[in-house]
Amino acid sequence: MAAEQGAFRALADPTRRQILLHLSRADMTIGEVSDCFDMTRGAIKKHLTILEEGRLISVRSSGRERINRLEPLGMKSASEWLNYFNQFWDNKLVALKNAIENDDINAKENNND
Amino acid sequence: MAAEQGAFRALADPTRRQILLHLSRADMTIGEVSDCFDMTRGAIKKHLTILEEGRLISVRSSGRERINRLEPLGMKSASEWLNYFNQFWDNKLVALKNAIENDDINAKENNND
DNA sequence: CCTTTGCAATACCTTTTGGTATCATAATAA
DNA sequence: TTATTATGATACCAAAAGGTATTGCAAAGG
Structure with a gap:
């Protein structure tokens, strides 16, 4: 029940919504994402984890880097819920x-x- | 900035989303809403307040009753944010x-x- | 090799959230 | 008037959220 819960939870925070907007323009490492914010990498990492749990982004490893990519399909569940x-x-x-x-x-x- | 914040915040909780679904079928008093849930009226009242702050519902008084009505336009800001x-x-x-x-x-x- | 860089994980702190229980109040009913 | 009903408001609590600082580790570069 409620596949949209993870998505709505992730969307509730303004920082996370901004992260999604950034990632809509380019895939980014954690470092690159946290450079966009006045916040520690640790905090950004937590946000990225929640976004990943909500299936709004995916993460792949490349060497020691972790590249975050927007997963736009993940927003469909929330979008469809609202469209009702x-x-x-x-x-x-x-x-x-x-x-x-x-x-x-x-x-x-x-x-x- | 961020007119959608109140809406996304309100939408993050599954109980509140269910309340919205109930109100989409009929306007309801607080008592009627809380009858739909295994929860005290106090808790439901708090949820309704947050929904009202997010402009997803409106409340009007009728005698000693307070009637909650869905305010579907309030969901437009969130819906449009997602539609991007x-x-x-x-x-x-x-x-x-x-x-x-x-x-x-x-x-x-x-x-x- | 050693140093730097990018990240994960954790302990810790403060504030918010989601819930209860309780009390006060205004409107209705008897 | 006296109950009763519908609600508002508040104090209180446990848990979750959002953040920092710190430690450790693996990969890249000198």
């Missing part, structure tokens, strides 16, 4: 549009569902 | 498809970016 709600804000936009067109007084009754 | 990455997994799928069509031996060279 698109129908509701689509409907709400339509309802709002109708409310404006039909005047606010009528809109209240329609809104009562 | 669609281009990458789209590309990856295309690359995979091409690799299969063009045979694996050629695919290795194409894969090298």
